[in-house]
Amino acid sequence: MNLIKSALLGARNCLCASSRQQRLAQLASTGEVPCSVAFYHRVADTVANGWTMSTQQFREHIDYFQSRMTIVDLAEVQWRVREGHSVDQSMSITFDDGYADNMDYAIPLLIERDIPCTYFVTTQNVINGKPFPHDRDAGQPLQPNTVAQIREMSDAGIEIGCHTRRHIDFSNVHSIEHVRSEIIEAKDELEQMIGRPVHYFAFPFGLPAQLTQAAIEIVHEAGFAGFCSAFGAYNHIGNDWFHIRRFHGDPEFERLVNWCTYDTAKARTEPRVQYFLPPAKSFEQTQAMMPSMPVPHITTFGSFHA
Template identity: 50%
Template sequence: MQLLRSLAISTRLAIQSPWRKKQIQRMSERGEAPMSVLFYHRVADAPVNPWTISNREFQRHVDYCRDNFELISLEEVQRRLESGHSPRPSVTFTFDDGYSENCELALPLLIRHRIPCTYFVTTENVRHGHPFEHDLRLKHPLPINTVEQLKAAADSGIEIGLHTANHVDFNRVHTVEELNKEIVEAKSNLEEMIERPVRYLAVPFGLPEQMRPAVIETARKCGLIGICSAYGAYNLIGDDSFHIRRFHGDPEFNRFRNWLTYDNRKNLRRPTLPTEDVLNITPEVATKNRQPQLAFS
């Protein structure tokens, strides 16, 4: 089944390629080239979970992107969105969670080629070295990045970002206290760990239901300059530069190429984020946090 799906995608790409290339060329001429932001989790040769890509395939992804796109940072994505000018199709690399195996090939590869990358970690897993709950459920606890590894990566040019304190599902957060713990306090804790400013937040799961307005507003107010989703979308001129849209670096190479070969039908299907969602705050929590009127709006 997977082989048939891959062949179908490859065939569709071959048929649509001339049209897609013309579309991208026209967008580039208008200064509206698409900006693709990829996210990965774990690069390793033991595929013990669905969010792992092999070393060989990740190398293939990097080579493909180097050959076909301008490789830029999250900050440059924002700059282009704010200026209203994107001259060439671009790709940006990011990672979520914080698996220590990424230090074996993936990060050294990006560092060697001077490819910008933002690496998002959950502070409590790093602090205590605890495996992720999603790996424990699969009965495959995996090693987590240490503070020393993060500092070394940052010293080599990798930007360290926040992935909350506990890989929280914001769709299940109902108080300001929880929100502050997972974003505001976690940001401060991570800055102390790596002895550097933390500028970006990647929302765990990153679907529209987690991209709640108060999450975005809390990120703004505590000094973060951008927040990343993960529901699969391009960044296009006219988009809000604070919200950076990402899609998965799919281990199936044809699906990976299909996303990177801009398809406007995907853009037309991207969801609308929630605009109203009131927090359920008890008076005690509201008083403690001095935000009695805070709402997801």
């Protein structure tokens, strides 16, 4: 984002600040403040790929969230959406893929500050130690997390989520056996890795094209409590709680502020994702499978040992 565009967006944020605050106050009065979920990939100051942000930028984001929003976990987001009770601005933080560099700064910072986070892992890259295909193809073979690091994060209180076995694009997969392997086998591998249940799934790429009916059905069949997209949207109260909508934790700070102050234009242009699930599991039945995750709640963590 160039300086001119950043300045224009900053000016727009300032001009809209009062009207947005009034709108949020109206939504708060009826318990309908939308929930925000941001996703990140890699936080590091070296060898940047297209999804890397610096440690300083990440710290600025966390400072902003803590000063203006309530930071919650994904279970709390789902509870607010379903129960129709959200009286303040909330933020849930997630990571995708599983980059080793996140252990150097981002994860210790979150645990030091007792901030909830869901860390979505592509299992085969972690197990085999091979770089992600998109980085290898770009000539930047960055190191994924190790199994030991994922276990250490889980033991320290970071929620580990599933991001398939091989970071596949479901829009290009036409074999139901392949879909099942990338979802169900990935969940099994991850649960064996950390010795705990895995409750959430995030679609690689996360655009409407990847959110196929077959894949969502198998996510549901596998017993996940919900799935995450990544096309940029809010979680509106009373909406579909099984589908958790996320936006990019943009390194351009003004774009992040624009999202966090609730841009109604973005809300109006959100893509529609339609799918159908068998009525096998109600929200209460899903929660009964997760006795360690009562709702509503805000998670706090213990000490982290790097």
